[in-house]
Amino acid sequence: MDPTELLRLGVYGQLSVDPSDVQTASLDFGMLSRAEPWAVLHPASADDITRVVKAAYESEAHGFTISARGHGHSINGQAQTSNGVVIQMSGSRGRRLGSSTPAALRPHVYEKERYVDVWGGELWIDVLRSTLEHGLAPKSWTDYLYLSVGGTLSNAGISGQAFHQGPQITNVHELDVVTGKGELLTCSEEQNSGLFHAVLGGLGQFGIITRARISLEPAPKRVRWIRVLYSDFSTFTRDQEYLISLHELPASQKFDYVEGFVIVDEGLINNWRSSFFSPRNPVKITSLGTDGGVLYCLEITKNYDESTADTTDQEVESLLKKLNFIQSSVFTTDLLYVDFLDRVHKAELKLRSKGLWEVPHPWLNLFIPKSRIADFDKGVFKGILGNKTGGPILIYPMNKHKWDNRSSVVTPDEDVFYLVAFLRSALDNGEEMQSLEYLNHQNRQILKFCDEAGIKAKQYLPHYTTQEEWVDHFGDKWGQFYQRKMEFDPRYILATGQRIFKPSFQSSSNMAL
Secondary structure: OOHHHHHHHOOOOEEEOOHHHHHHHOOOOOOOOOOOOOEEEEOOOHHHHHHHHHHHHHOOOOOOEEEEEOOOOOOOOOOOOOOEEEEEOOOHHHHHHHHHOOHHHOOEEEOOOOEEEEEOOOEHHHHHHHHHOOOEEEOOOOOOOOOEHHHHHOOOOOOOOHHHHOOHHHOEEEEEEEEOOOOEEEEEOOOOHHHHHHHOOOOOOOEEEEEEEEEEEEOOOEEEEEEEEEOOHHHHHHHHHHHHOOOOOOHHHOOOEEEEEEEOOHHHHHOOOOOOOOOOOOOOHHHHOOEOOEEEEEEEEEEEOOOOHHHHHHHHHHHHOOOOOOHHHOEEEEEEHHHHHOHHHHHHHHHHHOOOOOOOOOOEEEEEEHHHHHHHHHHHHHHHOOOOOOOOEEEEEEEHHHOOOOOOOOOOOOOEEEEEEEOOOOOOOOOHHHOHHHHHHHHHHHHHHHHHOOOOOEEEOOOOOOHHHHHHHHHHHHHHHHHHHHHHOOOOOEOHHHOOOOOOOOOOOOOOO
């Protein structure tokens, strides 16, 4: 199909074949793959998206695919396509429309009802800024806020609040979705509920989120941010699991955020994830009696404002007394709530200034069942990794009952499971252990270890290349996932970069790419 034919679709936004737009849409944060689309749509509204998707669905002679792209933070080309249109959901408003942006695309806060309606391409940082003007904020977050609402809701959206607030997908009241048939539908638990649950965590397979209604709560003013160290893994996980078991207690009797990370070399103590540890007073791993040369850092926060400031110290002290960390390793800081939520962006700016942001990111995110996390520690943290990591390794538990099983997300079949996130950067600096080839090989070793040890891990932000692997990933949910695909995107034209289904105009089978 001649890409210029697409320009005759008559959209109100901008359907661009400009080389710079095509170039941007061909890459993502992972920098592990490249695919140039025929054109890039900067939509003025959901109607533009409906028009383009409908054209793709009805195209008989020259089929094409549609991929929605937010801030381009995918790792493995999930938002890319080489035989269709990329819809640039984020950044379209300011670029194309300026001050004439339709009111329908701006965040609309409903103070009394405590929710906000936002465009699917809105970045979470801008959602936060809009809601804070009303003294409100979303309940559940990701660690990095420069991600699109539609992007995180298509996966799950998790951070240290998920143990009691659930992932972002459980804090959504309503969605507007353009299906693979080019239909714009409003969905919720009461209306078009099948589509609602399919889209949440659905990897973009069933529709493009154009509006989301997000649940809000009163925003705290400040955060007490604490990190403590452990040298014994079982003690570390026991304390993490204890803290997330407090989820139903009043706010005064629990922390608001529970995460953690693994430190296997001293250099990482001063990396962007570990800014508490002063270079002037470095912590030496060797001096802390580590188990196998590995340290574990528990990261916790307590939200407060003027009315609770007087009791915050007492509440924190009471909770810390019940934990068994290395007593000399308490690191505390105090900051504005918005600064805590936006903490990773500050690190991003530092990395950008050093040319260390736009590099390949062979990230691997796994959900590990609680019953096997100790085996994972022995085999991976104290085994496969050696003494270099190439970037932060997050580890923290979540409560499964806070996740809605009706969504498309797959999690381990245990009451508690861990996120283990290897957030590594590959550097072309001559050091083999920081090379892309080395880190990719290590990722494969980790997955192989899980498979051979019978650890029923599930990938978060999953990446597979065959349908057999996808069927295994979804397990009991595959039948429903496939039926939903047939109902909402029967020609397999949406989000083909996920490599789950091959477009119907390319093959009569439904096998994956």
